[in-house]
Amino acid sequence: VKMTHAARRDGAHTIAITNDTASPLANEADRVLDIHAGPERSVAATKTFVTSAVAGLALYADWAGDDDLRAALLYLPAQLKLAAEIDWPELRESIGQRPSLFTTGRGPAWAISGEAALKFKETCQLHAESYSSAEILHGPISIVDAGFPVLSLAAGDAAEPGLVDVADRIAEMGAQVFVTSEMCRKARRIDYVRTGHPLTDPLALIVSFYSMVERLALDRGVDPDIPRHLRKVTETV
Structure with a gap:
């Protein structure tokens, strides 16, 4: 204000x-x-x-x-309605009770990747870090081991081929990588809705993510609506 x-x-x-x-x-x-x-x-x-x-x-x-x-x-409202019906059960199964994961994106989808990582923390008490697909191979990748979950959020834009290439490379390291694209070779494709514009595609992705993360939180025994230690309004000092 x-x-x-x-x-x-x-x-x-x-x-x-x-x-x-x-x-x-x-x-x-x-x-x-x-x-x-x-x-x-x-x-x-x-x-x-x-x-x-x-x-x-x-x-x-x-x-x-x-x-x-x-x-x-x-x-967009009709597209988001379709997106809300997607809940990525294969991703939920891969995460299970694991304590940590990565999300990735590029361009506008990187902002959505950051929101996804935050919601993993808030609703599932799960340590999640968001990286640009242009950065993740420079250091963070060192903690990836067999079965490590990675969610790669690709929109239908110019960044999609490069993001998917990185997702495939991480999958070759043994990680369980899930990507919203048809271009993948090693990573696993998960369902998604394209909206007809690269700036609205990420919004459909985050709506599908919200459906998934609510179910994941409940699977982990956490109430996603009332995260521990958090309040609706916080005071900045």
């Missing part, structure tokens, strides 16, 4: 993307984009993550005059 106030004071035009149009942030901004997510009851936010990203993409599509992105956003 203070950053928004400072930006507006110095002449910036500020836009708040929020689920609460009466919030202090909304009151401070010049304009408000209501994400209409409804009540977010779980401590580990999911609806607000996806709808905030959609709002940002809609804003970008308008600024850039990107008609392809506008069209993809128009049909």
Whole structure:
């Protein structure tokens, strides 16, 4: 809120993307984009993550005059409904009670990889680290052993071939690597939904991930809606 106030004071035009149009942030901004997510009851936010990203993409599509992105956003609700029906049981089985795993992505899908790693920690009490597929072979790969789980999130974009190549190389080291692509040779393909645009593909991937991670948390005896040590609102000091 203070950053928004400072930006507006110095002449910036500020836009708040929020689920609460009466919030202090909304009151401070010049304009408000209501994400209409409804009540977010779980401590580990999911609806607000996806709808905030959609709002940002809609804003970008308008600024850039990107008609392809506008069209993809128009049909995105139907695609996300399909994505929510995917829950990756083979990945859940591979993770089981293991204490650690990697997620990978590249480009916009790397942001989704980071969200996935965070949700593994929050909902499953599972140590997960997210890496760009351009970086994972430079050090982190040293801890991979036989059966080590890796989730590689590939969108239908220019980064897909390179990400899948890295996924295949990690699979050759003995890891259990799961990738959302048809291009894999050694890694295991898992189901996914393509949305018609590389910027909306990652949102379908994270929705499928949410379906999977809820079931994984329950399999591990954890309530995914009430993570230990976490509260819905935290105070930054």
